[in-house]
Amino acid sequence: MIPDFIRASIVALGLTAGASLAEEPFIIVQSTTSTQNSGLLDYILPGFEAETGIDVRVVAVGTGQAIRNAINGDGDVLLVHSKSAEEQFVADGWGVERFDVMYxxxxxxxxxxxxxxxxxxxxxxxxxxxxxxxxxxxxxxxxxxxxxxxxxxxxxxxxxxxxxxxxxxxxxxxxxxxxxxxxxxxxxxxxxxxxxxxxxxxxxxxxxxxxxxxxxxFNQYGVILVNPEKHSKVRATSGQRFIDWLIGADGQAAIESYELDGQQMFFPNAR
Incomplete structure (x- = not known):
């Protein structure tokens, strides 16, 4: 039988571990099925997660659905490929700023x-x-x-x-x-x-x-931070950190290096 003082220690450790998991930083990225089906996200996200400690949880749906999900506040970052719809998303106030990522x-x-x-x-x-x-x-x-x-x-x-x-x-x-x-x-x-x-x-x-x-x-992809002024639960700091990484040197290099059977899958072109 476990002594009461040891049982109390185990419970305390369990509570601490549970709190740590609850506080684990993460973001939700509403993205397209192509970034997931192609294997790109599985390839590049571990680098970002290892560098920042931020877990990226991807919802892979069609661009239209991804945009609707973001409008509903079900995400922190939008990564899609319909430039006119993305620009309208920002113009309507749902997104902060759009950046080219790759094509x-x-x-x-x-x-x-x-x-x-x-x-x-x-x-x-x-x-x-x-x-x-x-x-x-x-x-x-x-x-x-x-x-x-x-x-x-x-x-x-x-x-x-x-x-x-x-x-x-x-x-x-x-x-x-x-x-x-x-x-x-x-x-x-x-x-x-x-x-x-x-x-x-x-x-x-x-x-x-x-x-x-x-x-x-031609098929251009863009990334946008969901506007925290529209949805207060948006993890704006972590979301922007992901965007900065994606359009920065490390993210662009990761995108460029992703190949399948010797063929480059995406071509980075962030400004």
Whole structure:
């Protein structure tokens, strides 16, 4: 039987340990599925956490949902890829300041049989028009993510409204990039994806990159501190420390060094 004085010591130690855990500094980053699915965050965050002692807890959702979550106060930092939406987030007072972080590009992947005959094209608008004309299966994320927003911008230029064909050749997944790629792989469908997620994606099936190189497929990422004047629980000091690290020399070097099979996944370009 444990003596009372030893039991009291154990309880006291447990309370102290519990208090330490409760006081452990952390931030919540609302981010995109591409930064998570590509493996980037798993690669760079340990360096920041070891240097600062700040635990980074990532909520990986589409850009639109990440922005809505931040507006609701469910996060300290926003790391997404839809510049116009990010600038509106700041203009509306929900964010303090936006910073460029890095970029890569979008690519159109599709089946090797290529029924729309777009392989080798460098014009994403012409390629999507050809897909629509051929009524070849196309999977859209359909989730208001940065990738989905870019896709819809491209469709708008084609003067094709693919949503009228929803459920036929045009399928809206309402899911993250990895899940949507799985659907496209199973269907042998075309899909727009960021390059980093594609490079890290294992279940490619019969899919391959068919269209790339259009300057309109440039994919910029930005980072923003959620405004503590809107939500008093925002961990502004720790959040800003993460942003400063991400756009500073150490964070930019970490981003630049992340490769998969010898290919650089993201290109740092913070000011």
């Amino acid at each position: 890569n590009d979008f690519v159109l992947v599709g089946p090797k049989s290529d029924p729309a005959e777009v392989k080798g094209d460098t014009d994403i608008i012409a390629a999507l028009a050809a897909v629509a004309s051929s009524k070849a299966p196309f999977v859209s994320r359909g989730d208001d993510s940065g990738t989905h927003k870019a896709e819809m911008r491209y469709w708008q230029v084609t003067d094709v409204d693919p949503t009228v064909a929803s459920g036929t050749w045009y399928r809206e997944a309402g899911a993250g990039m990895g899940a949507s790629l799985n659907i496209a792989s199973g269907m042998g469908a075309y899909i727009l994806t960021d390059r980093a997620t594609w490079l890290s994606f294992g279940n490619r099936g019969d899919l391959e990159i068919l269209v790339e190189g259009d300057p309109r497929m």
